[in-house]
Amino acid sequence: MPLSKLAARGNDAFARRGRRKEARPGELLDAALDLFVEKGFAATRSEEVAARAGVSKGTLFLYFPTKEDLFEAVVRENISGRFGEWNEEFDAFEGSTADMVRYCMRMWWERIGATRASGITKLIISEARNFPKLAEFYQQEVIRPGTALVRRILQRGIASGEFRGIDLDYAVYGIVAPMTFLLMMQHSLWACAPQDWPMDPDRYIASQVDHLLHGLCARPQTREGTA
Amino acid sequence: MPLSKLAARGNDAFARRGRRKEARPGELLDAALDLFVEKGFAATRSEEVAARAGVSKGTLFLYFPTKEDLFEAVVRENISGRFGEWNEEFDAFEGSTADMVRYCMRMWWERIGATRASGITKLIISEARNFPKLAEFYQQEVIRPGTALVRRILQRGIASGEFRGIDLDYAVYGIVAPMTFLLMMQHSLWACAPQDWPMDPDRYIASQVDHLLHGLCARPQTREGTA
Amino acid sequence: MPLSKLAARGNDAFARRGRRKEARPGELLDAALDLFVEKGFAATRSEEVAARAGVSKGTLFLYFPTKEDLFEAVVRENISGRFGEWNEEFDAFEGSTADMVRYCMRMWWERIGATRASGITKLIISEARNFPKLAEFYQQEVIRPGTALVRRILQRGIASGEFRGIDLDYAVYGIVAPMTFLLMMQHSLWACAPQDWPMDPDRYIASQVDHLLHGLCARPQTREGTA
Amino acid sequence: MPLSKLAARGNDAFARRGRRKEARPGELLDAALDLFVEKGFAATRSEEVAARAGVSKGTLFLYFPTKEDLFEAVVRENISGRFGEWNEEFDAFEGSTADMVRYCMRMWWERIGATRASGITKLIISEARNFPKLAEFYQQEVIRPGTALVRRILQRGIASGEFRGIDLDYAVYGIVAPMTFLLMMQHSLWACAPQDWPMDPDRYIASQVDHLLHGLCARPQTREGTA
DNA sequence: AATGAATGAGGGTTCATTCAT
DNA sequence: GATGAATGAACCCTCATTCAT
Structure with missing residues (x-):
């Protein structure tokens, strides 16, 4: 040397x-x-x-x-087993279920999307078929408890009369799909191809929450709390 | 020989x-x-x-x-250059914009999701960062015209008063995100890990359309045309 | 290039x-x-x-x-399954059992020792403990039939009264040991370290046969057929 | 610390x-x-x-x-430099040369074969061609003095008329080959593959000594000292 | 003297690519 | 055009050796 x-x-x-x-x-x-x-x-x-x-x-x-x-x-390493803690958080949540949905999506972003764990979603989706064992693990450790958490939120809304009667099995995707899409795009196309307009996660989430809660369709009565 | x-x-x-x-x-x-x-x-x-x-x-x-x-x-090969044709289809569309949204998502499924072309979405998202040139190409050939098409639909709804005034830049994701999510999952986790309940694309789409148009929140007045 | x-x-x-x-x-x-x-x-x-x-x-x-x-x-590849053929050869052998022993050892040299298969013996002995499966295979494919062949020769000698009554289980080594030693040394020490005197396989074999058949001890009566 | x-x-x-x-x-x-x-x-x-x-x-x-x-x-470390001592032992030996041969092989087993030094033989033969310097060393330190020792024994037998006139250069292998074979097999095939019958070193040596001294061939006169 | 984390050259194996047939 | 045997650069992984502690 x-x-x-x-x-x-x-x-x-x-x-x-x-x-x-x-x-x-x-x-x-x-x-x-x-x-x-x-x-x-x-x-x-x-x-x-x-x-x-x-x-x-x-x-x-x-x-x-x-x-x-x-x-x-x-x-x-990047699959937090924090669903227990999060469940408690939502159990203790005081406020409208609409706020819970909003809170849920914001937390999803802050605690996962904005951290280095955010890449895991894209990674799993990209490699699932090459690593079925891990896909299974992810299904059980993340998807199952995550789905359950979202489901409880929606159920609370229905039970309280805040939400319409909806098909719960598919309604969870109303929250899951836009968040997963956001995380995936962050680590793929948005990370390399120039976009036509800027993407602000907060506005994205606000927009998705707004649609999800109130729909696109115009309606006569006033609405409260559009973020 | x-x-x-x-x-x-x-x-x-x-x-x-x-x-x-x-x-x-x-x-x-x-x-x-x-x-x-x-x-x-x-x-x-x-x-x-x-x-x-x-x-x-x-x-x-x-x-x-x-x-x-x-x-x-x-x-x-698998990137349909059929946006021109589809644009015309929507130009000629007679019916409510809500129906257009519903039609748009169903067609997305039928013409892409249910064909072998559906894999391209997963492929691009998974490999975008290894093939930035292709990502760029996809951005221009698919995302830009696709976004424009969706945007025009939403704009029609707003212009006609059917839809509320919404942030168009982000509203397109209300249609794009759930469809992309569906296509991605089809080719990753859902293809290998056993799910907790069956996934029927038609019900998925119906559910997403319903949320998107009318929101989860209960409201007094009757609604027309829930699929 | x-x-x-x-x-x-x-x-x-x-x-x-x-x-x-x-x-x-x-x-x-x-x-x-x-x-x-x-x-x-x-x-x-x-x-x-x-x-x-x-x-x-x-x-x-x-x-x-x-x-x-x-x-x-x-x-x-190098383990000939020719024991059947060799057994027949010895079955058809006409002559004294002493000649059979001599013939056996010479053939061992000519058909194995002097060919490229001769290295297998050293190889197996050197690597047996690293490849127990192969050692087992060799035991069954070579050692067992080889031992049986030698055993039959000795048994013939005893049965005919040509040979003394000896412990057959150990007597086979009287033939096997010197031949194995010859093959091993050929591919180890004799192949690299200068020897103190030349080694002629034919004389080696003749010498070993002579000892084996007649012993070192002097005896009064004349002997026939010392090679 | x-x-x-x-x-x-x-x-x-x-x-x-x-x-x-x-x-x-x-x-x-x-x-x-x-x-x-x-x-x-x-x-x-x-x-x-x-x-x-x-x-x-x-x-x-x-x-x-x-x-x-x-x-x-x-x-x-494992090459005994005890040939001097052993030579003296044989110089002082009182008894028949046949007994010397028997004693020589038994000692070989007891002092080397049954100790951890026995592995050296296998090691040298297996690695000789990768370590020619060591092979040369072994040749000079072990083989040369060992051969000389064996040679002196045989020569004593010939000189005293106990043994026949034999080709000394090759006769040494009558003792060396069976012992080397025993040591080698101990550390290779016999150590890993199940044998067809038990191997008792003492009986092996007794058998080899018997063959070596008296031959396999039957003879009329009585023999002394078969172990 | 003793340790064991760290190194990196070396070797087994894969696979995109070539090219004689 | 079509084939598939052959190539060799590249990659995963091992392990003798070093050296700060």
């Missing part, structure tokens, strides 16, 4: 060592999430993940024995 | 070969579309495409010099 | 193609046998096997999906 | 460490011998050697700078 390289490594190596074994898996998972979301599983090279995490190729395999293990860990 | 063998080939063989030759690229594109949608670009092997199309690996490269060329062709 | 290289490849490529698909596996197995015997399984690089067979690395994997498959094929 | 921790260590710990430190290389060599014999040089991982010796990977390289150094040390 040339002297210049040795000298250049000095501080780096020190800093890297100092970072600790415990921090490594997290750094690697972050790097991997970004790349898997950006390029997909197959097109992401292990070495690139390692490089982005600031370590060598070998180090990656010290923590994740195979690329698939890394992928699994990325998905599991 | 020796001349003697060629001479021995019946006329049928020549005829079949001739007919098949015309069909080749199409068969290859069909096979490629299926596989790209199922596994992604990188995880799809060229040989598999050829095998599914019933030809040899060499033949594939005869028609598409590289795998990327094949991918481009798959996307371009 | 520089022109010189292209020019140089011309004839080679032609010759190689001409060699035929059917010949490839055999050429690869020959190359692999040599290298496995020389360096062991783990220390032999796949590329080297391919190079020695005059093909590229990729071609090797066209015929043998993994290095272990190649190893298995090498062993199986 | 912080000073406080060092201070906290009892005297016992220091004592143990002191004792162990002396033992380290030996423990490593023992572990390495076992693994090299079992799997061969290339297939044995350094870390596994360290683990079996109960130390860390780093410690192994503290004592043996490279894996090859370790291999060399293993071989050199």
